Amino acid sequence: MAIKEVDVHGLKIKESDRQLDPKTPQGSIDEKWTYYKGHVPLVSPANKMRIDVIVVGTGLAGSSAAASLGELGYNVKVFTFHDSPRRAHSIAAQGGINAAKNYRNDGDSVYRLFYDTIKGGDYRARESNVHRLAEVSADIIDQCVAQGVPFAREYSGTLDNRSFGGVQVSRTFYARGQTGQQLLIGAYQALSRQIKAGSCKMYNRHEMLDVVIVDGKARGIIARNLITGEIERHSAHAVVLATGGYGNVFYLSTNAMMCNVTAAWRAHRRGAFFGNPCFTQIHPTCIPVTGEYQSKLTLMSESLRNDGRIWVPKRKEDCGKHPNDIKEEDRDYYLERIYPAFGNLVPRDVASRAAKYVCDEGRGVGKSGLGVYLDFSTAINRLGEDKVRERYGNLFDMYAKITDENPYKQPMRIYPAVHYTMGGLWVDYELMTTVPGLFATGECNFSDHGANRLGASALMQGLADGYFVLPYTIGNFLSKDIRTGKISTDSPEFTEAEKNTKDRIAQLLSIKGNQSVESFHRRLGKIMWEYCGMARNAQGLTKAIGLIRELRAEYYKDVFVPGNDKEYNPELEKALRVADFIELGELMCIDALNRNESCGGHFRDESQDNGEAKRDDENYAYAAAWEFTGDPSDPILNKEHLVFENVKLATRVYA
Amino acid sequence: MKLNLKIWRQGGKYKGELVNYQLDGVNEHMSFLEMLDVLNEELVSKKEEPVAFEHDCREGICGTCSLVINGRPHGPWKATTTCQLHMREYKDGDTIVIEPFRAKAFPVIKDLVVDRSSFDRIIQAGGYISVSTGQAQDGNAIPVGKDTAASAMNAAECIGCGACAAACPNGSAMLFTGAKVSHLARLPQGRPEAAKRVQAMVAQHDTEGFGNCTNIGACEAECPKGISLDNIALMNREYTAASFTERPVTVGAEGA
Numbered sequence: 001m002a003i004k005e006v007d008v009h010g011l012k013i014k015e016s017d018r019q020l021d022p023k024t025p026q027g028s029i030d031e032k033w034t035y036y037k038g039h040v041p042l043v044s045p046a047n048k049m050r051i052d053v054i055v056v057g058t059g060l061a062g063s064s065a066a067a068s069l070g071e072l073g074y075n076v077k078v079f080t081f082h083d084s085p086r087r088a089h090s091i092a093a094q095g096g097i098n099a100a101k102n103y104r105n106d107g108d109s110v111y112r113l114f115y116d117t118i119k120g121g122d123y124r125a126r127e128s129n130v131h132r133l134a135e136v137s138a139d140i141i142d143q144c145v146a147q148g149v150p151f152a153r154e155y156s157g158t159l160d161n162r163s164f165g166g167v168q169v170s171r172t173f174y175a176r177g178q179t180g181q182q183l184l185i186g187a188y189q190a191l192s193r194q195i196k197a198g199s200c201k202m203y204n205r206h207e208m209l210d211v212v213i214v215d216g217k218a219r220g221i222i223a224r225n226l227i228t229g230e231i232e233r234h235s236a237h238a239v240v241l242a243t244g245g246y247g248n249v250f251y252l253s254t255n256a257m258m259c260n261v262t263a264a265w266r267a268h269r270r271g272a273f274f275g276n277p278c279f280t281q282i283h284p285t286c287i288p289v290t291g292e293y294q295s296k297l298t299l300m301s302e303s304l305r306n307d308g309r310i311w312v313p314k315r316k317e318d319c320g321k322h323p324n325d326i327k328e329e330d331r332d333y334y335l336e337r338i339y340p341a342f343g344n345l346v347p348r349d350v351a352s353r354a355a356k357y358v359c360d361e362g363r364g365v366g367k368s369g370l371g372v373y374l375d376f377s378t379a380i381n382r383l384g385e386d387k388v389r390e391r392y393g394n395l396f397d398m399y400a401k402i403t404d405e406n407p408y409k410q411p412m413r414i415y416p417a418v419h420y421t422m423g424g425l426w427v428d429y430e431l432m433t434t435v436p437g438l439f440a441t442g443e444c445n446f447s448d449h450g451a452n453r454l455g456a457s458a459l460m461q462g463l464a465d466g467y468f469v470l471p472y473t474i475g476n477f478l479s480k481d482i483r484t485g486k487i488s489t490d491s492p493e494f495t496e497a498e499k500n501t502k503d504r505i506a507q508l509l510s511i512k513g514n515q516s517v518e519s520f521h522r523r524l525g526k527i528m529w530e531y532c533g534m535a536r537n538a539q540g541l542t543k544a545i546g547l548i549r550e551l552r553a554e555y556y557k558d559v560f561v562p563g564n565d566k567e568y569n570p571e572l573e574k575a576l577r578v579a580d581f582i583e584l585g586e587l588m589c590i591d592a593l594n595r596n597e598s599c600g601g602h603f604r605d606e607s608q609d610n611g612e613a614k615r616d617d618e619n620y621a622y623a624a625a626w627e628f629t630g631d632p633s634d635p636i637l638n639k640e641h642l643v644f645e646n647v648k649l650a651t652r653v654y655a
Numbered sequence: 656m657k658l659n660l661k662i663w664r665q666g667g668k669y670k671g672e673l674v675n676y677q678l679d680g681v682n683e684h685m686s687f688l689e690m691l692d693v694l695n696e697e698l699v700s701k702k703e704e705p706v707a708f709e710h711d712c713r714e715g716i717c718g719t720c721s722l723v724i725n726g727r728p729h730g731p732w733k734a735t736t737t738c739q740l741h742m743r744e745y746k747d748g749d750t751i752v753i754e755p756f757r758a759k760a761f762p763v764i765k766d767l768v769v770d771r772s773s774f775d776r777i778i779q780a781g782g783y784i785s786v787s788t789g790q791a792q793d794g795n796a797i798p799v800g801k802d803t804a805a806s807a808m809n810a811a812e813c814i815g816c817g818a819c820a821a822a823c824p825n826g827s828a829m830l831f832t833g834a835k836v837s838h839l840a841r842l843p844q845g846r847p848e849a850a851k852r853v854q855a856m857v858a859q860h861d862t863e864g865f866g867n868c869t870n871i872g873a874c875e876a877e878c879p880k881g882i883s884l885d886n887i888a889l890m891n892r893e894y895t896a897a898s899f900t901e902r903p904v905t906v907g908a909e910g911a
Contacts, residue, residue: 068788083709084775086815087717103795139791146791148784148839150799150808157798175808181716182811189783196779204772227764256712290684295692296713398715401732401739402686467788516699518692562704567667568765570707571699 003636008594009538011545013637020273020625020640023428024128029646030110033132036429037472041479048073051478052236052487054221055079056208056263059088060180060459061442062242063187064466070194072471074478077234078191078200079223081207081258081573086188089244089256090462093180094301094395095164096172097144097459099137104161108169110134117457118647120166120347121422121450122600122615124276124623127646128429129447136468137460141173143467147186151175164455165302166347166654172456177301177394183459187466206232207573208263209504211239211270211438212497218438219487220494222501226573229566231501233494235487238437238477240470241267242462245421245443247280249581249588250533251525253418254286254299260577261584264425264444272433273625273638275426275446277584278592281453281601282534283419284310284351287402287412288371297417298402300374301395302455305344307379307388308412310335310351312363312372319365323373323411334358342654349452349601349613350654352416356534357611359415366413375411416534420458422449422601423591426625426640430473431465434625437477441465446623451600505565508575513558517575520555524548524578524585532589537605541593548586549633555582583632591624594637609651617649656681656747660694662706663754666765673752683743687730688713688720690742691753707766713738715879718814721821722767723754728818728877736816736879756821760828760864771817773863774831781855782835784845797843810838812880819874819882825866830874832860833890834882840893850897857894 001018025036043051051074055066058080066078082088100113113134118125141159145151151173152160161170175182194200203223210222212233220235246261247253268274285300311331313319318326334354336343346354355372358364365371380388385408389396396407403413425433425440427447432439442462449457488494531544555578563569597620598604598613607614621644627636657679665671678694685693688710695705711719715736722737724730730740745751753767761769799807811834819830836853839845845852868887875884 064788071787082711083719083771084815086775087711087719089712089717091717092712092714101794139789141794142791143786143788145794145797146784146786146844148807148811148842148844150804150811150838150842151794153799153801153804155801157800158795175811178716178812181814182808185811189778190786190788192775192779193783193785196781202775204775256714256717258711291682293682293685293689293693295686295689298714397734398739401735401741404741404743471788516696518696518699560699560702562699562702563667568707568768571705 009542011542011590011593013590013594014634015637016627018638020426020638021428022126022128022640023430025429029127029131032128033135040472040476043475043479043482045073047482049075051075051481052077053238053240053474054234054236055240055242056221057088057242057244057444058082058085058188058191059090059242059244059442060184060187060462061444061466062088063184063191064463065240065242065441065470066200067187067190067194068467068471069474070197070199073199076194076200077203077236079203079206079208079221081205081226083205085191085202085204086185088184089259090184090459091181092256093459094177094299095303096162096174096179096456097140097183098164098171098456099141099173099460100134100171101138101141103159104170106169108171112169113137113171115647116167117448117454118450119652120454121452122613122652123450123617123621123644123649124599124642125448125450126623126642127644132469133448133461133464136464139468140460140463144183144186147190149175149182149186162303162306163345165305165345165351166342166454174303177303177392180459183463187463209266209501209576210497211267212494213270213435214487214491214493217436220489222497227568229569231498233489233498235489237481237484237487238439238474240439240441240474241425241444242441242466243444245424246581246584247418247421249524249585250418250528251522252289252294252297252529254283254297257296260581262577262580264440265580265584267425267433267435267438269628271435271628272438273426273627274423274587275623275625276423276591277588277626278532278595278602279422279451279600280418281348281420281422282352282416283348284355284416285374285414286417287399288366288368288415298398299417299419300399300412300414302348304374304392304395307391308344308374308376309333309378310344310372310374312358312365316362319363319369323365339654346654347452347454352534353603353611355416371413371415373411374414376407377411380408420453422446422451422453426623430476431470432473432477439470439474441470451602504576505572508559508561508572508579509565511556511559511561513560515558515560517559517561517571517578520551520559521578521581524551524582527551528585528588532592535603535605536592538593541589544589545586548582548589552582555579586632587626587635590635591626594624595620656683656745658745659750661750661752664706664766665763667704681742683741685742686713686738687724687740687742688738707768709768710738715739716814718816721756721769721816723756723821725752728756728821729879734879734881756817758817758820758826758865760826761817761820773865774815774817774828776863777828777832777856777859778835780859781848781852782839784839785848799842803841807838807841810834810841810882810886813882814880816879818877818879820865822873822877823866824871824873825869827868828860828865829868829887829890830878830882830884832856833886836890836893837886840889849893850901853890853893854897854901
């Protein structure tokens with residue numbers, strides 16, 4: 001293995017010639033998963049009782065994995081930093097969950113879901129993983145129905161569906177505008193049943209701050225009890241991270257306030273490669289920013305694009321007018337105009353960029369000029385207000401509460417905002433990171449969505465990983481551990497990791513500077529949004545890398561963290577998370593700079609075809625997996641070359 | 656606008672008392688929690704300890720935020736969580752009293768933060784359908800009428816925040832417990848365990864120290880998701896029916 005230095009727009013990037021092996025099983029694409037399941041080593045029920053597994057995070061991916069592993073008979077220790085496992089941000093997903101059920105007889109199939117996802121991800125995802133996801137998608141719906149998830153039904157009593165962006169079938173199952181909530185409660189109930197049964201032990205209000213590696217394998221974690229401040233050691237034979245995405249690196253995003261990268265970043269620092277960190281999803285339909293004090297952005301579900309029509313005034317002069325006073329012929333329904341085949345249901349990255357362009361032209365609406373209209377008047381005229389209320393009532397209410405405007409009477413104003421991160425810990429076919437025994441599931445990994453995720457696919461992936469993939473694949477690793485016995489927490493590795501965590505906390509508390517953690521986070525977010533947001537270029541990214549390095553130095557000189565480490569201290573929690581966000585932010589910019597092409601949500605100004613993303617398959621048909629070297633500014637690039645045998649590489653066309 | 660805040664502080668140097676704060680420059684577009692963010696930024700800049708309060712999604716769905724605002728859980732707006740309450744409700748010079756959710760089964764951890772793990776234990780007692788991964792039949796195999804699904808969904812919308820118990824003079828969590836009992840009891844998939852479930856959940860509710868329901872209705876009035884009292888009625892019906900049909904299972908009767 002050799003490492004060479006490459007000059008990328010003046011930045012020296014270390015590149016390894018190692019080819020990462022995803023360990024894809026043999027056989028044709030539709031045989032791989034069946035072959036794998038038929039040949040993977042098993043752990044007998046008697047041996048499972050002797051094996052401990054740690055699951056960090058209790059969103060869809062974590063709760064479903066913990067419950068399923070507990071049902072199988074493993075001893076599972078489950079960690080969440082929330083007060084209850086029911087709070088994770090999966091709960092906020094609104095629109096729905098995809099599955100290739102073809103209940104609508106509209107031509108859906110496993111292959112079509114696979115194809116749509118690969119194409120939607122702009123050909124930057126691994127075929128074998130995505131096909132498996134499509135294969136298990138139907139089982140997820142069955143499982144959730146059996147758990148009591150009250151999906152929307154037809155009068156006949158059968159399950160209802162709707163459409164989401166980037167597809168031409170109706171394969172999205174939903175529970176009003178609260179699908180994520182209902183699926184999470186289903187998984188939470190399954191987990192609660194295992195807690196009662198004693199197979200899962202729950203640690204609420206515990207935050208993982210390091211992963212412990214013994215003899216090259218992940219054998220435990222260091223966690224902080226958020227009530228007492230105590231630093232605890234927990235051992236297991238394997239560790240599963242289901243800790244979500246890192247959209248809050250932008251400060252403002254649709255993520256919940258506590259979403260962070262710390263668990264994944266700490267794993268990265270211990271040897272897990274970070275895959276495609278620059279692949280972030282900017283969601284087109286969010287409520288626009290209103291002021292400096294704003295703490296987060298609120299999503300308006302993509303499902304609204306089933307019935308809502310997006311437009312801006314044709315003329316700049318009309319932008320200040322009340323929308324209801326702008327005549328039909330003076331409106332530009334730009335998505336319907338540019339993309340007639342998919343109309344308002346183009347994928348998220350395409351819709352977001354289109355909104356940016358019309359606002360850049362000066363045709364944006366609202367006080368800031370950063371907004372477009374999402375109009376329901378056509379749907380209300382066609383279906384009546386009651387039908388629209390039945391479909392989207394809670395979203396309309398939420399919009400009214402935040403903006404003080406009535407979306408039944410005038411169009412919503414929306415603008416793109418950071419929503420999801422396709423990047424994450426690099427995992428192989430078994431969802432194992434580059435650290436043996438350390439697995440990553442759900443949004444926390446990088447695997448299935450390539451450079452752009454389709455709507456209603458995050459819920460699908462989280463539950464696929466947790467219910468139907470990990471319970472099989474983790475067995476392969478654990479089958480070698482049936483004679484290992486309990487993992488001791490007294491080893492030097494645990495002592496070192498605990499000391500490392502305590503030192504980090506002591507360091508942050510000792511700075512006693514003059515600026516709040518929040519103010520640093522806000523500044524980081526502004527740098528990221530400006531230079532690593534909806535459009536990126538070499539000059540801006542180079543500048544951002546410099547700014548982030550300065551910010552990091554300043555952070556360790558001048559941050560102020562009140563209180564102490566022996567108590568409930570949310571400021572300290574935040575300080576640890578923001579420190580990791582700053583390091584991640586730099587890596588994202590390095591990754592974005594290195595990827596000198598546009599694909600999906602990653603748009604480089606230098607690489608476009610009249611505003612459409614222009615891929616460079618010859619040079620960038622790979623997943624970038626970054627290796628930590630000890631210096632956050634000096635990572636090593638490893639590559640997994642993506643092979644497309646079942647889908648032909650093509651330019652995405654939605655027109 | 657300028658506000659007078661009286662905020663409950665407890666833990667560290669505070670024994671448990673309302674502390675006065677004056678906050679200037681509050682904007683009507685802010686959410687209530689963003690107003691508290693501004694206060695905390697100000698306290699931190701003065702090197703004082705910020706007020707501890709819980710929050711996460713700020714979209715009214717995770718159930719993490721709480722607060723009793725001028726005597727009302729989640730404040731004055733109907734069917735609205737604290738995070739969705741906006742400052743246009745208030746005017747310059749207003750005094751706002753902010754306290755934690757209070758109930759015997761919700762001990763205060765610090766300031767405005769309480770421990771609601773009792774809710775988790777009520778669910779663990781039986782608030783689930785016992786189906787393991789892989790056991791499910793096809794999703795369309797059992798038809799569920801549109802209205803049945805809708806009424807189950809109405810109950811399932813509960814976010815587990817605890818406002819019902821905080822609003823109740825008896826400190827009862829019957830609305831929370833009833834919502835889960837009724838969500839699952841209304842669905843055909845939930846029927847086989849319905850009797851055992853309601854007994855186990857009610858027993859746990861009582862063990863946790865929540866009080867009994869005396870049909871006051873404050874829970875429904877303050878619930879941010881508008882969960883109906885009907886769910887308590889349905890729970891009582893299920894509970895009464897279970898007391899006739901359910902006998903304690905003797906050891907050895909199951910399995911063998």
